Amino acid sequence: MTKRAIVVVDLQNEYLPDGKLPLHEVGRAIDNAAKVIEDARAKGDQVIHIRHEQPGAPFFVPGTEGVEIIPTAAPQPGETVIVKNHPNSFRDTELKQVLDKQDISEVVIVGAMSHMCIGATARAATDHGYTTTIVQDACATMDLEFDGVRVPAKQVHAANMAALAFAHGEVVGTSEFLSR
Numbered sequence: 001m002t003k004r005a006i007v008v009v010d011l012q013n014e015y016l017p018d019g020k021l022p023l024h025e026v027g028r029a030i031d032n033a034a035k036v037i038e039d040a041r042a043k044g045d046q047v048i049h050i051r052h053e054q055p056g057a058p059f060f061v062p063g064t065e066g067v068e069i070i071p072t073a074a075p076q077p078g079e080t081v082i083v084k085n086h087p088n089s090f091r092d093t094e095l096k097q098v099l100d101k102q103d104i105s106e107v108v109i110v111g112a113m114s115h116m117c118i119g120a121t122a123r124a125a126t127d128h129g130y131t132t133t134i135v136q137d138a139c140a141t142m143d144l145e146f147d148g149v150r151v152p153a154k155q156v157h158a159a160n161m162a163a164l165a166f167a168h169g170e171v172v173g174t175s176e177f178l179s180r
Helices: 026-043 095-101 114-127 153-167 174-178
Strands: 004-009 046-052 080-084 106-112 131-140 144-146 149-151 170-172
Touching (some): 004 026, 004 114, 026 174, 046 095, 114 131, 114 153, 131 153
Parallel strands (some): 004 046, 004 106, 106 131
Antiparallel strands (some): 144 149
């Protein structure tokens, strides 16, 4: 039997409309992530929360309201919370040890941001040998700009999900994931 963990990446106040890094359609992603989390709890899957802190930066400042996990996705007593300082949730954290200690073989990733922490964490999970699923509509991102070209969040998200689906995991919607 596969042992599965839901890895909830950076669903923090900083990404809300009044935060320092507001994301496109973050409310939809939070609502879908909450459904995935609730389903995981009902099935007895592990739920692991990742909280980003960025000492020295103007955002994700340790000890501020911005770094707090959004109440809708907040951990319940007994659920693991891991603090990270890099986009990859495995880098310099105990995430791999926590997963391995619980004999987890499959990780399901939800959260923020699609083009940063979701992508880095999904790639690392695959590199570590976990069967990886990304619930794409339980993730959010923002508009980006490069070399004078503005890239709308929907395109940023789609390009990143396409890249992850190509070689780093299965990418599905919340409805499909919950119907399994």
